[in-house]
Amino acid sequence: MKNLKVSLVILAVGIALTVRPTYAHGFGERYDLPVPLNLFLAGAAATVALSFVVIGLFVRHRSENFNYPRYNLLKPRWLAAILTGRVLLTSIRTGSVSLFVLVILTGLIGTNKPIYNLSPTFVWIIWWVGMGYASALVGNLWMMLNPWKIIYDWAERLLGADGGDGVLFRYPEHWNVWPAMLLFFAFAWTENVYSSASEPARLALLILLYSMITWTGMAVFGKHEWLRHGEAFSVLFGFFARFSPSEVRVEGSRLCRTCDLGCNDSGSGCVDCYGCFERASPEDRQLNLRPYAVGLANPGRVSTATAAFVVLALATVTFDGLRATPMWADIQTEVYSAASIFGSNSREAIVTVGLVLLPLIFLAVYLIFSLAIRQLSGERVPVLEVARRFVFSLIPIALAYNMAHFLSLLVIQGQFIIPLVSDPFGFGWDLFGSADYRVNIGIINAKFVWFTSVAAIVLGHIIAVYIAHVISLRTVSNHSSALRGQYPMLLLMVSYTVTSLWIIAQPIVS
Numbered sequence: 001m002k003n004l005k006v007s008l009v010i011l012a013v014g015i016a017l018t019v020r021p022t023y024a025h026g027f028g029e030r031y032d033l034p035v036p037l038n039l040f041l042a043g044a045a046a047t048v049a050l051s052f053v054v055i056g057l058f059v060r061h062r063s064e065n066f067n068y069p070r071y072n073l074l075k076p077r078w079l080a081a082i083l084t085g086r087v088l089l090t091s092i093r094t095g096s097v098s099l100f101v102l103v104i105l106t107g108l109i110g111t112n113k114p115i116y117n118l119s120p121t122f123v124w125i126i127w128w129v130g131m132g133y134a135s136a137l138v139g140n141l142w143m144m145l146n147p148w149k150i151i152y153d154w155a156e157r158l159l160g161a162d163g164g165d166g167v168l169f170r171y172p173e174h175w176n177v178w179p180a181m182l183l184f185f186a187f188a189w190t191e192n193v194y195s196s197a198s199e200p201a202r203l204a205l206l207i208l209l210y211s212m213i214t215w216t217g218m219a220v221f222g223k224h225e226w227l228r229h230g231e232a233f234s235v236l237f238g239f240f241a242r243f244s245p246s247e248v249r250v251e252g253s254r255l256c257r258t259c260d261l262g263c264n265d266s267g268s269g270c271v272d273c274y275g276c277f278e279r280a281s282p283e284d285r286q287l288n289l290r291p292y293a294v295g296l297a298n299p300g301r302v303s304t305a306t307a308a309f310v311v312l313a314l315a316t317v318t319f320d321g322l323r324a325t326p327m328w329a330d331i332q333t334e335v336y337s338a339a340s341i342f343g344s345n346s347r348e349a350i351v352t353v354g355l356v357l358l359p360l361i362f363l364a365v366y367l368i369f370s371l372a373i374r375q376l377s378g379e380r381v382p383v384l385e386v387a388r389r390f391v392f393s394l395i396p397i398a399l400a401y402n403m404a405h406f407l408s409l410l411v412i413q414g415q416f417i418i419p420l421v422s423d424p425f426g427f428g429w430d431l432f433g434s435a436d437y438r439v440n441i442g443i444i445n446a447k448f449v450w451f452t453s454v455a456a457i458v459l460g461h462i463i464a465v466y467i468a469h470v471i472s473l474r475t476v477s478n479h480s481s482a483l484r485g486q487y488p489m490l491l492l493m494v495s496y497t498v499t500s501l502w503i504i505a506q507p508i509v510s
Helices: 002-017 037-058 077-083 086-109 118-137 147-158 178-192 200-221 223-229 232-241 274-279 304-322 326-338 340-377 383-411 413-422 446-475 479-485 487-505
Strands: 246-250 285-289
Touching: 037 446, 037 487, 086 118, 086 147, 086 200, 118 200, 118 232, 118 383, 118 413, 147 200, 147 223, 178 200, 178 232, 178 304, 178 340, 200 223, 223 232, 223 274, 232 304, 232 383, 246 274, 304 340, 304 383, 304 487, 326 340, 340 383, 340 479, 340 487, 383 413, 383 446, 383 487, 446 479, 446 487, 479 487
Parallel strands: none
Antiparallel strands: 246 285
């Protein structure tokens, strides 16, 4: 076994050394790495491989009960009074809905120049990027801020249906989260392909279209059913929030027995079931602090649709980064002539094909490694079951790459929100005296972004290795088999460490 571990480290370094860097500039200043990029890649790969050895040696305990330290923030009465008080909750909900309405209005009646209109900057940078960060680092704030849910709640109260979750049709169980996944793919297509996505008027119409879909889903199938299975961002940010240091929990199983959401499948308690949380009495509710990433190792059953959604999320953010590389430019140039039959839409067609193919490639690779895990661990379960079992170990990878990829966008281009707060419609206002603010592109430099990206990606992969090992220990008969079965997962993690760092380096290294 010792020889095999050493071989894996050597293999990881070998893979890293075969990657050749290309050069691009993404900042206002030139930055040269202190050592060649290949050495960074080799070091990152070796670090991830070494973490596997350390985790394998020291994490050996198998436990049937999934327990972890947690502290209930609602236990101190004074803190519970603040966190659950009507003043705070009403202020948050009113602010969220007001901002939602403002974004739509600025898109519909404000200037159609994206840089001078609030809606594109807020939607594509502050909300989309910022909410992903907040979900992973703080908790599932989206369930509290979701304007579609809040407006639907208000409509229920106005119509006298407060506290109910009446439905016209029972949600088809076999649909699972496929509707949310399809809607998220449509969102990813809009972000990466649709050329008018930054036009305020078009963006506002897309928001209204999604609003109609969301409210219709809630009315037909029930609010909580649609939020859990059909609302793309509730599902996605819920995945990210599994990494976070907070959770909602309901004590006891009385509500779980009447819950249609499958909230207690894991046997570890009613965790992050917002249907039960809303219906629970105050004394049964918990808002817990917990260690980071423990939510990813929760032993609950994972559906095929959920596994596919996680892979899609990882693939789409990777594709967004890949499009900034010279390699993609070369591919696009080569394919462009063959795609001339699409006329003026050739670019969109090429990017659409790439957006479809990359998740399929990711899925195929993941299934191949899942097959290898099954073979080496000696399990007699379907390959798809293995893939479902370990898919949440990919979440730290998606989060790390997301943070590395979008850091400069959020910090630099996100500054555009400062003048837009004073002039959201582009009418020449200066409501708060910040309309003349000029973006400081030197607030962070390429060096900071690069080293932060390296740290985030390596740490994310180490956490992924740890989560996969914990899951393996719980599901495989003995430590040796569990460790042996994780060799393919290690190779997958090392390969993606190298690939993601190479992609991140393209706009920075020169």
